[in-house]
Amino acid sequence: MGQHVTRTDFEWSYTEEPHASRRKEILAKHPEIKQLFGHDPNFKWVVLGMMALQAVLVMYVKDFSWPMLVLASYCVGGVINHSLMLAVHEIAHNQAFGHGQPMLNRWFGMFANLPIVLPFSISFKIYHLEHHRYQGDEIKDTDIPTYLEARLFCNTFGKFCWVCLQPLFYAFRPLVTYPKTPTRLEAINVVIQMIFNFLVYQYIGGKALTYLGVGSLLAMGLHPVAGHFISEHYMFKKGYETYSxxxxxxxxxxxxxYHNEHHDFPAVPGSRLPQVKKMAPEYYDNLPQHHSWSAVLYDFIMDPDVGPYARIKRKSKGLD
Known part of the structure; x- marks a missing residue:
């Protein structure tokens, strides 16, 4: 059912990931960008504000009907939780308290993780930093779909299902393609999250926990804010592997x-990434770019030239 994509394999590159060399070139021409490095002291207060808002909403929605609860989860709770997921992404780069406070960042990441229901903060940091360092690596970059995913979800209807199921693929793909020995902090992350989930269920109710959990799942799938999962690295124009x-x-x-800017300068907090573009416009203005995440989702599903295969991959140099 639906039109098959024209690709039957990934796009293979035999050069290094592009951002390390771009970083050196841009800094040589625009050394002033170094002034943007370092954490944003306001970031942690924004996260605390979102956590407080979600706490209020949890108490409010516990009396909703089930249809209203699902609607609230999709339109409100899921959006907040998706934003908190991206806060965890910022924290993975030590943007809450700076590189000098690694453990404080880890604990804050576990705290920001709480409304999302699924414990992922510590594991995400481990895999995400390798995504930066080994972008496109056939083993180490677990952001890239597997061959099984690409083959099973290769037509319009399949891509629609794949987009809806994105949270499951993101959660379980690393465990299958690049499993790692669980760390002590990951175990702590799981225990803290399970205690939180139990307390919400016990003292606020099943609807409150459903609002949080269903919102997290829905907002990672067929949802405008989830468009960034596809817009960031899926190849909408041949030869380009990162898009802003x-x-x-x-x-x-x-x-x-601002994903090209982020991969070029992961030490710059999200709040300052627009300044990177302003300081070095000649490196960003002419790159292929997106202006609508909803349009990205539509094009990914409907365009036969785009699909799970539309990623640039590199042969792995082996495991460390």
């Missing part, structure tokens, strides 16, 4: 749309 999004949803997603 310059649209209004950056306001509620810590500027994750």
């Amino acid at each position: 999004y310059y649209g209004p949803l950056n306001f509620i997603t810590f500027n994750v749309g």
Whole structure:
């Protein structure tokens, strides 16, 4: 059912990931960008504000009917939780308290993780930093779909299902393709999260926990804010593997749309990424870019030239 994509394999590259060399070139021409490095002291207060808002909403929605609860989860709770997921992304880069306070960042990441229901903060940091360092690596970059995913979800209807199921693929793909020995902090993350989930269920109710959990799942699938998962690295123009999004949803997603800028300068907090673009416009203005995450989702599903295979991959140099 639906039109098959024209690709039957990933796009293979035999050069290094592009951002390390771009970083050196840009800094040589624009050394002033170094002034943007370092954490944003306001970031942690924004996260605390979102946590407080979600706490209030949990108490409010516990008396909703089930249809209203699901609607609230999709339209409100899921958006806040998706923003908190991207806060965890910022924290993975030590943007809450700076590189000098690694453990404080880890604990804060577990705290920001709480409304999302699924414990992922510590594991995400481990895999995400390798995504930066080994972008496109066939083993180490677990952001890339597997061959099984690409083959099973290769037509319009399949891609629609794949987008809806994105949270499951993101959660379980690393465990299958690149499993790691669980760390002590990951175990602590799981225990803290399970205690929190139990307390919400016990003292506020099943609807409250459903609001949080269903919202997290829905807002990672067929949802406008989830468009960034596809817009960031899926190849909409041949030869380009990272894309920025310059649209209004950056306001509620810590500027994750500025993705070329982020990969070029992961030490720059999201709040300052627009300044990177302003300081070095010649490196960003002419790159292929997106302006609507909803359009990204539509094009991904409907365009036969785009699909799970539309990623640039590199042969792995082996495991460390």
